[in-house]
Amino acid sequence: MKLQDKVAVVTGAGSGMGKAIAMLYAQEGAKVVVSDINGDSANTVVEEIKSNGGEAIGVVANVAKEEDIQNLIDTAVSTYGTVDVLVNNAGIMDNFEAAGDIEDDKWNRIFAINTTSVMRSTRKVLPIFLAKEQGVIINIASAGGLYGARAGAAYTASKHAVVGFTKNTGFMYAKQGIRCNAIAPGGVETNIGASMTSINAFGMGRIQPGLAINPRTGKSEEIAKVALFLASDDSSFVNGTVLTADAGWTAY
Secondary structure, three states: OOOOOOEEEEOOOOOHHHHHHHHHHHHOOOEEEEEEOOHHHHHHHHHHHHHOOOEEEEEEOOOOOHHHHHHHHHHHHHHHOOOOEEEEOOOOOOOOOOHHHOOHHHHHHHHHHHHHHHHHHHHHHHHHHHHHOOEEEEEEOOHHHOOOOOOOHHHHHHHHHHHHHHHHHHHHOHHHOEEEEEEEEOOEOOOHHHHOOOOOHHHHHHHHHHHOOOOOOEOHHHHHHHHHHHHOHHHOOOOOOEEEEOOOHHHO
C-alpha cells in the first residue's frame, strides 16, 4: 500500500490515463478525488473504486475555469482534510495544425486546458503543501512536449510549457519537501482523439513519418504505474524532471 491514507486529486480521471491512475492510487490506499468535466464518467469511476474497497469522491470540474479548480481543491480539503498528491492529467489534442493554420480561439482553448490549468491547480495546492512541508505534483506532459514532430504547433507548445513549468516548480520548492515531476507518454490508448475535430492535412502529412516509427501503443495502466512511482516514496530523490514512457519511440 504505497499511498496509504494519502489524499490524491486526479484531473481528467473519468477515462483513459486519469481513470487508470485514480484506480491504481485507490488500490494502493489513497483517498482519491476523481475530477472530470463529465460528471457521469467521474461518478462511474468513483463507484468502481468503492466496489473494489477503495475510497473516492467525484468532483465535476472544467479545468479551463479558475473557479472550478478552486472548488476542486477546496472540496478535497473539506472532505479529506488535506491534499498530498496532485495529478494534472486533463488535456486535449489539437488537429495537427502547423503555425500558419492556427486559430486564436483553438490556441487559447488548448493552452487553457493543457497549460494554464496546471499552473492554477499547482498554485492552489502549494499553500497546503508548504504548510506541512510535503506534497507531490505530477503533470502529464507528452512526447509532444519534448519534440517538435509529434502533434500540431499548439499542442506541442502547450506541452513544452508544461515541461518547463514542471522543472521550474520542482526546483523552486525542492527545499520545502515538495516534488514536481512530469510524465511524457508516447502513443497511449485513450479517448483524447475525441477532441480532434478536423485533422489538418498538411500537418498530418508532416507528422506521419514520426508516427510510423512508434514501436507500439501503450495502455493507460502502464502510465498509471509510472504515476504511482512518482507519487510514492520510491521516487523520493526524483524531482523537477520528466519520465518518458513511450516504448522507445523518442529514442529513434
